[in-house]
Amino acid sequence: MTPPPSIPIAQLRLSVAPMMDWTDTHCRAFHRVLAPNARLYTEMVHANAVIHGDRHKLLALHASEHPVALQLGGSEPALLAQAARIGAEAGFDEINLNCGCPSDRVQAGRFGACLMREPALVGDSVAAMIAACDVPVTVKCRLGVDDDHEWDRFAHFVDSVAAAGCNTFVIHARNAWLQGLSPKENREVPPLRYDWAYRLKRERPHLQIIVNGGIATMDEATQHLEHADGAMLGRAAYHDPYLLHRLDVAWFGGPLRTRGDLLRAYRPYVEAELARGVFLKHITRHILGLFAGERGGRAFRQVLSEGAHKPGADWSLVEQALALTASFATAEA
Incomplete structure (x- = not known):
């Protein structure tokens, strides 16, 4: 055998x-x-x-x-x-x-x-x-x-x-x-x-x-x-x-990438799924912990949690969450 x-x-x-x-x-x-x-x-x-x-x-x-x-x-x-x-x-x-x-x-x-x-x-x-x-x-x-x-x-x-x-x-x-x-x-x-x-x-x-x-x-x-x-x-x-x-x-091995870079590398998949009729909320629920323990992490989760279920929600919401999170890091610096 x-x-x-x-x-x-x-x-x-x-x-x-x-x-x-x-x-x-x-x-x-x-x-x-x-x-x-x-x-x-x-x-x-x-x-x-x-x-x-x-x-x-x-x-x-x-x-x-x-x-x-x-x-x-x-x-x-x-x-x-x-x-x-x-x-x-x-x-x-x-x-x-x-x-x-x-x-x-x-x-x-x-x-x-x-x-x-x-x-x-x-x-x-x-x-x-x-x-x-x-x-x-x-x-x-x-x-x-x-x-x-x-x-x-x-x-x-x-x-x-x-x-x-x-x-x-x-x-x-x-x-x-x-x-x-x-x-x-x-x-x-x-x-x-x-x-x-x-x-x-x-x-x-x-x-x-x-x-x-x-x-x-x-x-x-x-x-x-x-x-x-x-x-x-x-x-x-x-x-x-x-x-x-x-x-x-x-x-x-390989380069250590930032959270933002990694999330943007996920964008082609997300937009392809949105084009197929998948709602953003079904995708973004899996990324809520990406900034866990980081300054601005709560704001990142909040933007996505409150907006992803709305009709027409698209990648721009993710960019909005990233921008808000980045503003916390800038303020800390």
């Missing part, structure tokens, strides 16, 4: 996590401007939605986004295989199976984090997906579920899935609590245990291991590279997107 394709190691160093309601195609196109070398991920899409839903919307993909992965949810190998094939044919560079989301809706559908307790099923699903498409199939998972704090159980899950042909794992380095915590609390309350991800890489060096969870600064992200193949940023990349640019420059 032909071994499944692998992801070039350089493409794993920096990535942006799949985030529901956030990492749509507009967000990913913006992140690509900021970080030419980062690997990007879609929001999680259920296999049934890919098969039966509006693929034009669900699988929207701009040419600038590559390399970009489609994250799937589901637990039926045949359906996941069909959705994986559709995703690969749509142009995605990787198909990622979600084994980490803890929401009630996900549990009711028997997918997401609850799959951590069904390694054989995940292995069957991964094998079916690999057989159905010609791009790498990867898994994003937690360390365990609820009170599962046994290393051997976690290692057995990884080994079972690896035996099915998956050699790339994104490890959200905390447990998922299926009862008693909201999805937001599940991202913050269960303690982080990066050492398990590090141990996994140390004891299974043939696997590609990316660390995810709680990474908020350049130093934190960089430290993970000493122990794993990559660091995946989540909310930090969304709320402070300039961090993503700084990491890309630090790890891959």
Whole structure:
């Protein structure tokens, strides 16, 4: 049997996590401007939605986004295989199976984090997906579920899935609590245990291991590279997107560009989308954090938040926000 394709190691160093309601195609196109070398991920899409839903919307993909992965949810190998094939044919560079989301809706559908307790099923699903498409199939998972704090159980899950042909794992380095915590609390309350991800890489060096969870600064992200193949940023990349640019420059080289220069590099995409009938508010919601922590950042957000939903709003509103933000910097100087 032909071994499944692998992801070039350089493409794993920096990535942006799949985030529901956030990492749509507009967000990913913006992140690509900021970080030419980062690997990007879609929001999680259920296999049934890919098969039966509006693929034009669900699988929207701009040419600038590559390399970009489609994250799937589901637990039926045949359906996941069909959705994986559709995703690969749509142009995605990787198909990622979600084994980490803890929401009630996900549990009711028997997918997401609850799959951590069904390694054989995940292995069957991964094998079916690999057989159905010609791009790498990867898994994003937690360390365990609820009170599962046994290393051997976690290692057995990884080994079972690896035996099915998956050699790339994104490890959200905390447990998922299926009862008693909201999805937001599940991202913050269960303690982080990066050492398990590090141990996994140390004891299974043939696997590609990316660390995810709680990474908020350049130093934190960089430290993970000493122990794993990559660091995946989540909310930090969304709320402070300039961090993503700084990491890309630090790890891959290239000039450090100003926030204004980066945003203007995004203009051709924005104007093309506006010409297609997309409302500005659907695009600018992803750039509100660009000036996070900077003087004038609040004014930048306010101009866009108040104006982007109005009929006829166009790029001139973004320029207005940039000009107002620049006036704060000038006043400070």
